[in-house]
Amino acid sequence: MNAYDALIVGGGPGGLQAALSLGRARKQVLLCDAGPRRNAMARGIHNFVTRDGTPPDEFRRVGRAQLATYPDVHVRETGVAAILGERGAFRATLADGTVVDAKRVLLTTGMIDEELPIPGFREQWGRSIFQCPYCHGWEVQDRPWGFLVTPQSLPHAVPFALQARGWTADLTVFLHGLVLPADALARLAAAAIRVEPAVVARIGPHTLELADGRAIPCDALFAHPPQHQTPLVTALDLALEDGLVKIDSMRRETSVPGIYAAGDLTTRMQGAILAAASAAHAAAMLNVDLAMELGAPEAPHAAR
Ligand SMILES: Cc1cc2nc3c(=O)[nH]c(=O)nc-3n(C[C@H](O)[C@H](O)[C@H](O)COP(=O)(O)OP(=O)(O)OC[C@H]3O[C@@H](n4cnc5c(N)ncnc54)[C@H](O)[C@@H]3O)c2cc1C
Known part of the structure; x- marks a missing residue:
């Protein structure tokens, strides 16, 4: 051979x-x-x-x-x-x-x-959940965006969110039960980025349902599983x-x-x-x- x-x-x-x-x-x-x-x-x-x-x-x-x-x-x-x-x-x-x-x-x-254990994650991955704004940001510019924080992405949550503001002014960081330090929260607030501390219960194509029952509009969710x-x-x-x-x-x-x-x-x-x-x-x-x-x-x- x-x-x-x-x-x-x-x-x-x-x-x-x-x-x-x-x-x-x-x-x-x-x-x-x-x-x-x-x-x-x-x-x-x-x-x-x-x-x-x-x-x-x-x-x-x-x-x-x-x-x-x-x-x-x-x-x-x-x-x-x-x-x-x-x-x-x-x-x-x-x-x-x-x-x-x-x-x-x-x-x-x-x-x-890896698939995050949140209902809807598998169905929306690559559809309304993306990992890279250069790859998929242009198509959803100016629409409601979210960044779903995971333990792995917690250290770069602030730079990622600040960068994402270049594509939309309507941005929410979903902490999903994790905690950001006060100075990080202050930087996000100064950039008019909302922060949702609640756990995400379900991800749909245009909405994130939180564990407390609220539904937050979100056409594009960025996540780094x-x-x-x-x-x-x-x-x-x-x-x-x-x-x-x-x-x-x-x-x-x-x-x-x-x-x-x-x-x-x-x-x-x-x-x-x-x-x-x-x-x-x-x-x-x-x-x-x-x-x-x-x-x-x-x-x-x-x-x-
Ligand atoms: C949802 C999603 C959307 C994306 N969109 C974009 C985009 O728009 N633009 C962009 O630039 N990037 C995008 N990316 C990132 C991009 O897909 C990757 O960076 C790129 O595919 C990496 O190329 P690669 O050759 O390293 O690996 P891959 O493209 O992952 O290819 C690896 C291949 O190796 C095969 N393989 C693994 N093990 C074995 C084995 N033992 N024997 C034989 N074959 C094996 C796999 O099955 C796979 O086919 C996206 C990623 C995701 C998850």
Whole structure:
């Protein structure tokens, strides 16, 4: 069995871009993608130049069609269940039972958003609940907005809310039972941002029902639920920092030599164009790493 130069795990914006970069570098690439993607519930990808408003499925269709013109890029609709081995000699077992070898691995598996245990959260996620105002703010500008504070987002509640005022003057911060210090409350009040301390009992498309029975108008609710890594990444036992895969910032290599990472799983600056850009970076570094084998004294023969 011939080894691929690179196995790319995950076919979102990050994985598609990495496959494009490595395909153009004439590398033998296998891209495996399976499972839900982060923006599955969104109607369109925004804030991506030339792709603004493109439905996520269409984005993937075009990405894969462009990859099809590179004969050494292979795309498979299957998950990667396990990866063993080491730099130069990784062996992956795919969900369909196939075993493949690869000299390097590039992880673009994204993150898994956890569902907040509030009735209506699941139904509205990606519909009226969003994580990023750059992605979905323009379409709902000047309408009633809310920011739902979670324990994870409490430290950035004030900067997020102040930033959101750029899109609407009608903004409520829902503390959902959490507490902000007095100076934070004063800054919000000074910016004419309302604060609701009550627990949110139900999220609807245009209203938030509070535990005390009141209903607050809200056409767009911003929230940052906790995230976790995919089972594959967890099993690889890579070094993490704040739950994100730790990488060398220049090489984008993880704590395991030969395994690279790009996209959401490495950063809180999460966006399609950011994932694609970081994956182009990772692919270039991975390619240089492969090329360095050519100059190694023990290299058996020059590859192309
Ligand atoms: C509701 C919502 C709306 C959004 N809207 C926008 C927007 O408008 N504009 C924008 O720029 N960003 C938006 N984002 C953020 C954007 O979706 C992400 O930043 C981007 O998709 C990250 O790309 P990625 O390639 O890192 O990961 P993903 O796009 O999440 O892709 C990872 C892929 O890897 C697959 N995978 C995971 N594990 C395995 C495995 N073991 N084997 C094979 N495949 C695997 C997953 O199933 C998935 O398909 C939105 C996010 C959400 C949640």
